[in-house]
Amino acid sequence: MTRPDVSGTTPGPRTWRKPSFIANPVLRYGLWLVVLVYLIWAFGSLPFNWERIAEGLPRAARIFGSGFPPSFERGGLLLTGFKESFQIAILATLLGVALSIPFAVMAARNIAPLPIYLFGRAVIIVSRSFHPVIVAILFVAAVGFGPLAGVLTLTLYSIGFVGKLLAEEIEEIDWGQVEAMKATGAGYFSILVYAVFPQILPRQVGLSMYQLDSNLRASAVVGIVGAGGIGGTLMNAFGRYDYDFAFAILLIIIAVILVSEGISGWVRKKIW
Amino acid sequence: MLEISKLVKRYGNDEPVLQDLDLVVEGSSVVSIVGASGAGKSTMLRCINRLVEPTSGSIRLNGNELVKLRGAALRRARRKIGMVFQGFNLIDRLTVMENVLAGRLGYVSLYQAISRRYPREDIERAFTLMERVGIAHYANKRADELSGGERQRVGVVRALMQEPEILLADEPTASLDPRTSEQIMMLLQSLASELSLPVLINIHNVAQAKAYTERIVGLRHGKMIFDGAPSDFNKDALDAIYGGIEAPEEELAAEPDKAEPRVPHDET
Amino acid sequence: MVDRTEALADRIWHRYDRKERLIRYAVLLVTVMVVYWAVRDIDIFWPWVWDAPNQISSLGARMWPPDPRRLEQIIGAMIETVHIATLATMLTIFIALPVSYIAAQNTTPNRACLWLGRFILVSSRSVNTIIWALLFVAIFGPGVLAGILAIMFRSIGFIGKLMGEAIEEIDRRPVEAMEATGASKLKVIAYAVVPQVMPAFFAIVILRWDINIRESTVLGLVGAGGIGVLLQGSIDTFAWPTVATILIAIIILVLFGEAITSILRRKVI
Numbered sequence: 001m002t003r004p005d006v007s008g009t010t011p012g013p014r015t016w017r018k019p020s021f022i023a024n025p026v027l028r029y030g031l032w033l034v035v036l037v038y039l040i041w042a043f044g045s046l047p048f049n050w051e052r053i054a055e056g057l058p059r060a061a062r063i064f065g066s067g068f069p070p071s072f073e074r075g076g077l078l079l080t081g082f083k084e085s086f087q088i089a090i091l092a093t094l095l096g097v098a099l100s101i102p103f104a105v106m107a108a109r110n111i112a113p114l115p116i117y118l119f120g121r122a123v124i125i126v127s128r129s130f131h132p133v134i135v136a137i138l139f140v141a142a143v144g145f146g147p148l149a150g151v152l153t154l155t156l157y158s159i160g161f162v163g164k165l166l167a168e169e170i171e172e173i174d175w176g177q178v179e180a181m182k183a184t185g186a187g188y189f190s191i192l193v194y195a196v197f198p199q200i201l202p203r204q205v206g207l208s209m210y211q212l213d214s215n216l217r218a219s220a221v222v223g224i225v226g227a228g229g230i231g232g233t234l235m236n237a238f239g240r241y242d243y244d245f246a247f248a249i250l251l252i253i254i255a256v257i258l259v260s261e262g263i264s265g266w267v268r269k270k271i272w
Numbered sequence: 273m274l275e276i277s278k279l280v281k282r283y284g285n286d287e288p289v290l291q292d293l294d295l296v297v298e299g300s301s302v303v304s305i306v307g308a309s310g311a312g313k314s315t316m317l318r319c320i321n322r323l324v325e326p327t328s329g330s331i332r333l334n335g336n337e338l339v340k341l342r343g344a345a346l347r348r349a350r351r352k353i354g355m356v357f358q359g360f361n362l363i364d365r366l367t368v369m370e371n372v373l374a375g376r377l378g379y380v381s382l383y384q385a386i387s388r389r390y391p392r393e394d395i396e397r398a399f400t401l402m403e404r405v406g407i408a409h410y411a412n413k414r415a416d417e418l419s420g421g422e423r424q425r426v427g428v429v430r431a432l433m434q435e436p437e438i439l440l441a442d443e444p445t446a447s448l449d450p451r452t453s454e455q456i457m458m459l460l461q462s463l464a465s466e467l468s469l470p471v472l473i474n475i476h477n478v479a480q481a482k483a484y485t486e487r488i489v490g491l492r493h494g495k496m497i498f499d500g501a502p503s504d505f506n507k508d509a510l511d512a513i514y515g516g517i518e519a520p521e522e523e524l525a526a527e528p529d530k531a532e533p534r535v536p537h538d539e540t
Numbered sequence: 541m542v543d544r545t546e547a548l549a550d551r552i553w554h555r556y557d558r559k560e561r562l563i564r565y566a567v568l569l570v571t572v573m574v575v576y577w578a579v580r581d582i583d584i585f586w587p588w589v590w591d592a593p594n595q596i597s598s599l600g601a602r603m604w605p606p607d608p609r610r611l612e613q614i615i616g617a618m619i620e621t622v623h624i625a626t627l628a629t630m631l632t633i634f635i636a637l638p639v640s641y642i643a644a645q646n647t648t649p650n651r652a653c654l655w656l657g658r659f660i661l662v663s664s665r666s667v668n669t670i671i672w673a674l675l676f677v678a679i680f681g682p683g684v685l686a687g688i689l690a691i692m693f694r695s696i697g698f699i700g701k702l703m704g705e706a707i708e709e710i711d712r713r714p715v716e717a718m719e720a721t722g723a724s725k726l727k728v729i730a731y732a733v734v735p736q737v738m739p740a741f742f743a744i745v746i747l748r749w750d751i752n753i754r755e756s757t758v759l760g761l762v763g764a765g766g767i768g769v770l771l772q773g774s775i776d777t778f779a780w781p782t783v784a785t786i787l788i789a790i791i792i793l794v795l796f797g798e799a800i801t802s803i804l805r806r807k808v809i
Contacts, residue, residue: 046624047765084583090574129791131755142599147582224670323720348722350722351721366731378722
């Protein structure tokens with residue numbers, strides 16, 4: 001980056017301008033042009049249905065009008081939905097956190113042989129690339145509607161997230177402990193158990209709490225595509241224009257998420 | 273002329289930090305304010321430009337009462353009061369020139385401030401002052417690339433850009449090494465006489481206070497207990513100010529040191 | 541006297557230790573009971589579980605080989621997905637910055653604004669993108685506008701919260717210095733706050749753009765535009781090889797997004 005040097009020798013009035021972030025003017029204006037062209041292209045190519053959008057405001061008024069006050073009349077349905085969401089989140093966290101350990105070992109370059117490393121990484125990358133809702137539709141297609149698809153989805157989601165962070169943790173462990181175990185003549189699995197796992201355990205506990213919280217959030221949405229839990233109830237309420245019930249569900253979802261975030265944050269602070 | 277009378281500052285219901293303080297600074301004199309930590313030096317300076325709200329009392333600068341000012345009137349008064357800080361308080365990610373020009377913020381419009389299109393006279397003044405203190409060649413360097421002494425020079429120039437009627441310096445040398453802090457004190461002293469500007473310097477270092485200022489004011493527990501020429505500032509006065517708190521006895525005679533361990537721009 | 545207090549401290553220490561151990565056992569017991577309840581009570585037909593591996597592998601077999609015939613349409617939908625994410629991220633900035641400003645304790649004008657800001661952030665964050673999409677599809681009908689609004693409404697909370705934290709963490713001293721020059725509130729913000737939060741701002745926006753690319757792939761499942769519309773259509777018509785192509789395209793898109801964000805991060809910060 002070249003900055004014009006202001007010499008103090010020239011007499012008379014001097015000028016100063018802020019040196020630009022991008023020194024080259026061609027590049028600088030070029031970048032603005034690129035942004036402008038992109039915006040025109042993006043707005044021009046997106047299919048907006050203006051007639052339908054124009055109906056939006058009266059519709060919004062109608063939706064919010066019939067949505068307030070939220071109705072808790074069908075409390076039983078609400079309770080069943082949330083119960084199922086909790087169960088999905090708990091089971092998926094348990095399975096996902098347990099399974100993330102072998103996948104993390106596979107995906108850690110320093111302790112896994114290359115072919116296994118590539119396999120482990122691929123599993124983690126694939127499970128992180130897909131939004132849980134997409135995974136959920138596929139599982140619904142494979143194993144049918146219901147919480148089973150939800151549990152499978154969130155298990156895969158947990159493996160992707162916890163596995164990735166855990167693999168990074170394993171790659172950063174103190175190698176001295178591993179060498180000490182090797183020196184005693186320990187085998188591969190004893191080294192894992194004695195020299196690797198103790199080092200990643202504290203992180204694992206914190207991650208599990210975090211994952212339980214984010215699984216609970218996700219379990220509220222996988223139901224939208226039929227994978228069980230409160231999401232299905234919400235989708236039905238929207239589908240049948242029961243906006244007062246839908247808003248009741250939304251309020252409870254927000255409340256549950258806030259409480260769960262608070263608890264998970266508090267527990268992680270206690271543990272760390 | 274700065275006239276402070278019956279200045280009181282009290283935080284909550286605690287013992288007041290400043291108790292009925294009276295101080296008059298006339299002409300272009302350099303006054304140092306000495307006292308132990310917590311004696312109220314910093315609070316007093318910040319009451320003058322109202323970064324700290326005085327509880328009661330009166331502060332008049334060239335006849336204008338500062339204590340009652342609000343909003344735009346307060347801002348207009350503040351731009352006539354330059355301030356130099358212990359931690360330099362520069363905006364690290366902006367260039368030296370932008371930091372210097374920030375001293376004109378009270379004068380320029382919001383558009384000029386944001387687009388950095390300052391009037392030509394301001395830029396001229398900035399270059400002149402930067403040349404005076406020897407930092408003009410850094411104009412387009414980022415402020416955090418400079419050394420401590422250079423950063424404090426930027427701070428001083430920023431304060432002078434305000435065309436102040438008085439300069440306040442809050443421990444301007446406490447974050448600097450001994451040699452650099454001598455240079456800054458010398459600079460403040462000579463600038464005061466060149467620009468015929470009254471300067472109030474809070475200072476921990478008694479030796480520097482005696483060497484570079486014309487008048488010493490001693491504070492203890494928010495009360496003025498010494499006011500006189502440096503030649504009158506003897507062992508008794510030192511004991512009265514610092515006695516029983518902490519006795520930096522060597523400071524009376526020896527090295528200007530005690531750069532406080534805090535070097536603020538490294539904290540970020 | 542000294543001895544006794546020491547002994548007392550000792551005894552308290554032991555008791556506390558035992559209490560902690562009790563808590564640990566209690567936590568373990570509660571966890572086991574909760575898991576037991578979840579397994580027994582959940583509405584799962586267990587024979588299906590044992591059959592699930594078969595079903596999943598048979599679905600996989602039906603997907604193979606991927607069918608590239610609708611590739612052109614898929615690429616078009618992918619570009620639409622990126623547009624939704626990018627435009628929504630850009631537009632979010634204009635709303636999220638003022639909200640973060642009033643939701644940061646050190647810049648908020650007054651208590652009412654602080655709580656208003658926090659309320660906006662919390663409600664935005666607690667409602668998932670796809671639920672926002674459901675709401676906007678109901679209002680504005682199916683299409684990209686609902687998608688853009690859904691992504692925006694979720695991103696406001698994310699960007700606003702992190703920017704608010706960045707503002708709360710700034711160094712107070714330049715602010716004080718700017719106030720001392722007689723600068724007005726807006727000038728103080730322009731000089732002392734904005735430069736300090738700039739790096740955080742770029743990092744947060746880039747991070748959110750990456751997340752938004754992922755989120756916008758599912759908007760179509762509720763009718764809010766992007767690749768999801770095509771995915772839903774293919775699943776409904778049992779066109780599994782096309783589904784496979786779409787899934788591969790999504791992986792490529794997400795990896796592409798990650799590559800761009802890591803380049804941007806290195807360039808800008």
